[in-house]
Each structure stands twice: as structure tokens, then as C-alpha cells.
Amino acid sequence: MQGKLPRSAIDRRVLHSSLASLPILYRFIPPEPASAQTAASSGALPSWNDGPAKQAILDFVRATTDQASPKFVLPEERIATFDQDGTLWVEHPIYSQVVYCLDRVPAVVEKNPKLKNVEPFKTVLSGNREAIAKLSLPDLEKILVATLTGMSVEEFNAEVKKWLTTAKDSRWKRPHTDLIYQPMLEVMLYLRGNGFKTYIVTGGGQDFVRVYSQRVYSIPPEQVVGTAGATKFGYKDGKPFLTKEPKLLLNDDKAGKPEGIHLMIGQPPHAAFGNSDGDRQMLEYTGAGDGARLMMLVMHDDAKREYAYGPAQGLPASKVGAFSQALYDEAKKKDWTVISMKNDWKRIFAFE
């Protein structure tokens, strides 16, 4: 059964979200480990329970960073990629970037009052949640184009920054960027401590995620690969600036993920983390290389602490983060690691 916002609508566009300004997360992050060995013994990955998932990460890092290992990987080839929505932060019941776009509609209409009585803007302005949830894919695209393009890069960045400090998630009543999975922050930190470059490779908007990636994930903007639109260079009062154009350059989802990795990074990752069918090709591409490779999928099976969705293991289907039985079967066949949020994660969020 399809949910309110069809996955296809969201996967394929400039979506996603986040943030706030409290540096709460950082209090819980252990210092960067000097090496795999010391990290393992001094308790890297403290929010992970012992088990095959944690062990797979430790084994991978040991194999790729020990010079005596036959699977040693040169530092310049240590690339790890992470999907964002559902892999690094909460995506349920609606991608945060979609919330941002809906929240921006009143400002767009204020600038262009003719839109007031034009669909889908009229429905969004009505505040009728059920009607909004039923918007069609073409309608959603109109909203995305109207709220994510047509302004300068600087204006866009300022708007997102402002929104992140005020918007709250509907369940936890916290800024969206509080809803980052603490165990995944620890994996990124652990990999970086062992010479890996960590990249976000998201179906969400590249420009959107770059606004908070450094603050929230310690990932600089140039290490965020996402769905990207063209910009147009121009001048205002003699000063150069870039305008965000409604022209899609990279649809960073499914096959677009390895294509985006090639465009933006230029070499395949040795480790890749995802949580849905949108990440399948990225994991296959990662696994196609020689030597040590780590492919992991986050499974949302913890209705109490977060959400439970996805057909794997008989969980109900969902509108976001579709993790199909076929993907689950492929993971088992290819020896990818499925992470159970319920069993593998001691803690989900830093604020717990």
C-alpha cells in the first residue's frame, strides 16, 4: 500500500532537511581514535551493542588500515559513503526537506500573490494536512521548484539556516538536526580517525544538506553529494553571484548514486551505508571492487525508540525508505550487513 507521500516523488528530487544550533551532540562523541587497534580496545562505537554489525565495522577497518594486511587500502583510496535519510537521521513519516519546502510556501506566495489561488499552493496554504499529504507527484515538484530555485545561493543558504533554528520535528519536538543517529556519527568518526574520507551521498538536495553538514556531521560541503540543480552565474550591481536554476543536473538516487559518486568523487567507495532500495546500486558499485569492502543497510525495526517500517522481516510497508524483500534477499546473498536498530544500537539519539 502506498503512503501519503509516494517514495518515488521524494527520491527523485531535491528534497530532505534539517537543524538547530545546540551543540548537544558533541558532548557524547568520543575523541578521534589514533588507530583501529587502539580504537577497538578503547571502546570505539560505544553506542553499538556487540554483535555481527559492530564486528563487521571493526574487522573492515582493521583489514584496510593494517599495512601487513593483504586487504590494506592506500589512504588516498579510503572513501566511505553514507546515504542520509533513514541512514543518518530520521526520515519518517516525511523527509525533513519536504517539510522545509512546505513551510516556505507562504513566503513564496507573499512574493507572488497570484499563486494564492493556484494549486498546489492553495492546498498547502489551507493547512489541511490530509489534503497536503495527498498531493500528486507533479504538484510536489511544483512546490520543490518554487521553493528551492529562483533565488541566489546565498539567499537559499540563509533561508535554510533560519528554518533549521526554528523548525521542530512533530514527534520529538526537537530541531530536525537533533534526530541524527548517534551510532552512525560514531561510525563516521571512527572511519575518519582511520584515514577514511566520509561522504554523504543523498537523494536529498545537495545545497540543502551542505548548509548543516559541517556542523552536524563534521562533513565539509565538498563531501556532500546529492541531487543537484544547475546554477547560473550573473552580476548584481557589478558583483558576481549564482542563481539556483530549475534544471536538474544529477538525480542522486538509485543508479544516480554511483553516477554521482563518479562525478563528484571519481573513485568507488570501499564502504557504503544505506537503508533502502534507493541505495542498492551504490552498495553494488561499492561491492564490485577488489579487496575489503563493507556494505551495510540500516533496518528500521524499532517502533518504540524510532520507527518500524519496511517489508523485510514482515514489517509493514512504508511511504519512505522502502527496504524491499528483494533488497533484503540480495543483502543476505552478497553478505552485506543488515543493521537492526533494535538489537545493534544501544542508543539511537545523543539526547537520550
Place this chain on the structure above:
Amino acid sequence: MQGKLPRSAIDRRVLHSSLASLPILYRFIPPEPASAQTAASSGALPSWNDGPAKQAILDFVRATTDQASPKFVLPEERIATFDQDGTLWVEHPIYSQVVYCLDRVPAVVEKNPKLKNVEPFKTVLSGNREAIAKLSLPDLEKILVATLTGMSVEEFNAEVKKWLTTAKDSRWKRPHTDLIYQPMLEVMLYLRGNGFKTYIVTGGGQDFVRVYSQRVYSIPPEQVVGTAGATKFGYKDGKPFLTKEPKLLLNDDKAGKPEGIHLMIGQPPHAAFGNSDGDRQMLEYTGAGDGARLMMLVMHDDAKREYAYGPAQGLPASKVGAFSQALYDEAKKKDWTVISMKNDWKRIFAFE
């Protein structure tokens, strides 16, 4: 007067070239300096003569890395971008990547014999240099598409690598990647030693330059931004791979340079180096930001040790690397630094 290969033909496509396997260059490179201060005193930039160009680089690094300086730049914002052709290596009389494409034509025709009597392939096969030099822009594009797309990324990389070890520049009889400007290697090294990330931002083909960027410039593939085509994800015998498609995603020249910088890096550089009108917008974009900014243009005025071309200062016009009087005037007006190869560089190449 237009030269043999119109600049427009070459700027706008997937061009350029390089390499060989001798690590000769590295013998001449000084160790990475610990800080701007020690670098300056211990002789950073040894291939530069004292003068305003060298001083501009030293002053910029001092201002941006000294925490007490009002122009201090945070490490994560220290981005420097370098055009390649004519800025980092010889572009005259023909871009090396164009040589690569012409050299590949026989192999393409062997695979597809029908092309043997079809223009422009027939002319290239004839070996008639004058006729080849007169090929039109659309003809050149046909050659680029035939030699740079339609194969897997791995096949392309292997071909370029092989070519770089055998092809020789026509004047110096050396591998193309020997023809790197030693003073510019020293600038990149000096900037990196002071916490800057150095990027190549080239009108040449991104995939082409990435094949040798690590070896030649110590720049990893992900820090090469260039003219880029789409790839297509697929499977061969169940194994995923990417095919290079004849579809242009980014024309990384002129206005395309700041657009490419936004796409691939996500923030404007603090320092930018170029040598032609194709770099104008990149330098303007760099100069538009607050704080310390360094904009430099390499002027080819040394016919004896390299080449002299460009209309600035009454030098003859040229088919490549057009450095117009208008750009020269803009540089003077905006206080950009024009580097005289003749006066500012003690040595041009490492092999001298």
C-alpha cells in the same frame, strides 16, 4: 587573427592531457612547510624570483593563517583553485588532451571500420597536419565524442594511462606531464602546507585530468573539477560498471567555472589562479567574497624558455590561452596579480 584550433572549440569541451612515469618532479619539491612564517624564512617558492607576484602569495598566506590577523580564514574555508592548461602546464600550441583524442582515432576506426572514409576521421587518419589543424568545431566535437565516450570508465582510464607513458610533446620530446610549471607546484605545496585544499578547475575533461592528478600534482581525483559528461550505470556479467555517455553535464569554462565550483566544492575559493579569459569569471567570483582574496593570472611572455602569446603588452594573439586586453585591464583595475613567466619565474620546469 584566429589560429589553427579556435579557442572556442577547445574551451568548451572535454579536452586536455598528460603524463609519464618518471618521478623526476618530486626531487625538486621542497618539504611541506609547517607554517607560513617558517616557510617564508626557510625559502618557500624557491623557483620564484623576489618581486610583487611572490610577495602577493606570501602576504596572502600570512594574512589568512595567522590567528591574530583580521583576515584569518578558518581551515575548512581555505580553498584554492587552479586552472590547468597554461596555468599549471604547457597548453601551446595545442592542448594535450586534443592530442590524446587525435591519437585515439586509429583505434576508434579499427573498432568501427566504416568511419575510415568518413570525415573528420578520414582527415585525421591522413596524418596531414595542416588539414587536421583546419578541422571545424563540429568536426572536432565528433572526434571528442568518438574518443572520450562510449566506453567504460575503467577502459577510458586504462587508455589514458597507457597514452601518458608513451606520448611525447613535440618541442621538448618529453612526456606531457613533465611540462608542469615548477613554480606552480611550489605554490600548491605551499598552500597545502598552510591548510588550504588545492583544486584543479579546468575546461579540460574531468575524467582525463583525474587519471594523473594525484601522481603529478598530488591532487586526488575528488579535487579535480572539469568539463564533465554523464555516465550510465549498468551491469556486465552481473558486475556493475559505468559507461561514459556523450551527454555534457558541466562545461567548466568561463561562467561554467564558478558554476562548477559551486556544484563540486560548494563554497567560493579564497585564492584562484588562471591564465586566460576562460578564467575571468572564476577570478571575479573569488574576488567577490570578503576578507583576504588572491587572484593571479599567468602571462606567457617567455618565448625562449616557453612561449609568448596573448595580446596583453602587445604580444601576438594566439589560438589557445587567449588573455585579452580587456582581462588585462580588469586585472590591473581590480588589483589582481599578473605573473610574468619571464620575470617572476627563476625556473619553468623541474627538468631544467
